[in-house]
Amino acid sequence: MLDIYGTLLNSRLMIGSALYPSPQIMQESIIASGAEVVTLSLSRQNPQQAGGEIFWNLIRSLGLKLLPNTAGCHSVKEAVTLAKMSRELFQTDWIKLELVGDDFNLQPDPIDLVRATEILLQDGFKVLPYCTDDVVIARHLVELGCKVIMPWGSPIGTGKGLLNPYALQAIRDRFPEITMIIDSGIGLPSHALQAMELGVDGILLNTAVAQAQQPQKMAKAFRLAIEAGRLGYEAGPMRAKNQASASTPTLDSPFWHHNG
Numbered sequence: 001m002l003d004i005y006g007t008l009l010n011s012r013l014m015i016g017s018a019l020y021p022s023p024q025i026m027q028e029s030i031i032a033s034g035a036e037v038v039t040l041s042l043s044r045q046n047p048q049q050a051g052g053e054i055f056w057n058l059i060r061s062l063g064l065k066l067l068p069n070t071a072g073c074h075s076v077k078e079a080v081t082l083a084k085m086s087r088e089l090f091q092t093d094w095i096k097l098e099l100v101g102d103d104f105n106l107q108p109d110p111i112d113l114v115r116a117t118e119i120l121l122q123d124g125f126k127v128l129p130y131c132t133d134d135v136v137i138a139r140h141l142v143e144l145g146c147k148v149i150m151p152w153g154s155p156i157g158t159g160k161g162l163l164n165p166y167a168l169q170a171i172r173d174r175f176p177e178i179t180m181i182i183d184s185g186i187g188l189p190s191h192a193l194q195a196m197e198l199g200v201d202g203i204l205l206n207t208a209v210a211q212a213q214q215p216q217k218m219a220k221a222f223r224l225a226i227e228a229g230r231l232g233y234e235a236g237p238m239r240a241k242n243q244a245s246a247s248t249p250t251l252d253s254p255f256w257h258h259n260g
Contacts, residue, residue, distance in 0.1 A: 013202065013203055037064060106157075113137070129141050149179075150183035151182065153186050161187055162195060186205055
């Protein structure tokens with residue numbers, strides 16, 4: 001099961017609520033994904049703003065756990081302020097901490113991310129920091145007290161999949177006790193499956209589902225891919241070899257021969 005600060009979830013898929021063609025398609029896609037956690041942004045989907053209440057009611061009707069995020073924040077002060085507002089409005093101490101360091105590729109700011117994480121953890125938040133695939137940054141976040149880390153597969157919205165599987169594997173191996181969720185850059189079900197086979201605990205998606213030609217079908221495809229990837233990891237894959245070997249032995253197998 002997926003462990004988020006002691007909350008156990010059956011689904012290893014978290015799903016976003018932005019960019020869908022319509023609120024109905026969003027709702028149907030989230031249901032098809034089987035996700036138990038939906039992310040949303042106060043800065044973009046405020047239920048107290050005009051039009052936001054309808055969206056909020058749809059989200060609430062799904063009965064899922066909410067994971068507010070600080071999307072669009074560029075400073076520690078901005079991210080901390082938005083996190084506190086989100087906690088009050090959405091009634092949850094979970095926060096997906098996003099802090100943009102550069103607008104060219106929307107890379108998380110590693111230094112300010114650590115600073116903001118420390119402030120929010122001390123204030124009682126359960127922080128899920130969105131970071132790069134850097135094992136040193138991951139170490140700093142874990143040492144501060146993060147029980148979940150969310151490294152990227154590739155820059156947000158690119159759909160390029162896992163650009164550096166080695167770096168992600170290094171984080172996984174270095175911190176086996178930490179819940180590790182791949183966040184951003186996953187564009188295809190095969191990308192999610194590959195990540196799960198590395199031993200990560202879950203996947204967070206938005207654009208790959210919301211911008212598909214048939215989001216509902218794509219949501220289901222990701223659900224199945226994540227389940228398959230986890231099963232493959234748990235089963236223990238065969239060791240890759242350079243030399244071919246027959247899969248069907250013939251020696252000492254007389255029951256395969258018929259003597260008439």
